[in-house]
Amino acid sequence: MGTSTPSxxxxxxxxxxxxxxLVAILVLVWGLSFRSxxxxxxxxxxxxxxxxxxxxxxxxxxxxxxxxEAILVHKWFPGSRNLKKLVHLTMQGVALASGTYGxxxxxxxxxxxxANFYTLHSWMGLICISLFAAQVSILTCxxxxxxxxxxxx
Numbered sequence: 001m002g003t004s005t006p007s008x009x010x011x012x013x014x015x016x017x018x019x020x021x022l023v024a025i026l027v028l029v030w031g032l033s034f035r036s037x038x039x040x041x042x043x044x045x046x047x048x049x050x051x052x053x054x055x056x057x058x059x060x061x062x063x064x065x066x067x068x069e070a071i072l073v074h075k076w077f078p079g080s081r082n083l084k085k086l087v088h089l090t091m092q093g094v095a096l097a098s099g100t101y102g103x104x105x106x107x108x109x110x111x112x113x114x115a116n117f118y119t120l121h122s123w124m125g126l127i128c129i130s131l132f133a134a135q136v137s138i139l140t141c142x143x144x145x146x147x148x149x150x151x152x153x
Contacts, residue, residue, distance in 0.1 A: 009075065013072060013075055013076060016068070016072060017069075017072070020065045020068060020069070023060065023064075023065065024060070024061050024065055027056060027057060027060045027061060028057070028061075030056075031053045031056060031057050051105045051106070051108050051109055052106075052109075054102075054105045055102050055103075055105040055106045058098050058099075058101055058102035058105065059098070059099065059102035059125075061098075062094070062095065062097075062098025062099065062101070062102065063095050063096075063098045063099035063102060063129075066091055066094050066095040066098060067091070067092060067095035067132070069091060070087075070088050070091035070092045070095060073087050073088045073091060074088065089136075089140065092136050093136065095132075096129075096132060096133055096136055099128075099129045099132065100129065100133075103125065103126070103129055106122075
């Protein structure tokens with residue numbers, strides 16, 4: 001893996017952020033303008049439609065894009081290392097809350113919780129959120145534990 005110059009790093013950062021902005025805009029336009037979803041059109045009520053669109057909006061914008069920005073925060077956010085770590089952790093927490101809410105919206109449909117476990121998408125989403133939550137909580141607890149052991153008494 002080669003070393004990257006500050007110029008190429010800033011170009012990649014701009015490209016990543018513009019790509020994320022484009023995805024957010026496209027998902028918002030789809031969700032707000034087209035009034036369509038991926039549910040079967042046989043028994044799609046207004047509530048089912050709202051929760052289906054909300055699931056996509058929250059998972060893409062809230063979970064995927066905010067966790068991506070949390071990864072990039074060390075490159076673009078000015079300030080001390082501890083401030084960057086705090087902003088990173090806060091953004092990861094927001095992403096985790098968004099992901100959890102996004103899954104809750106899918107379970108809130110009238111078909112019930114068990115009806116959502118028949119696709120690979122459902123299982124991969126649950127595994128992804130579970131691993132993300134484990135990563136955030138375990139690493140946060142480990143860092144707090146290390147901090148208490150390393151402070152002089």
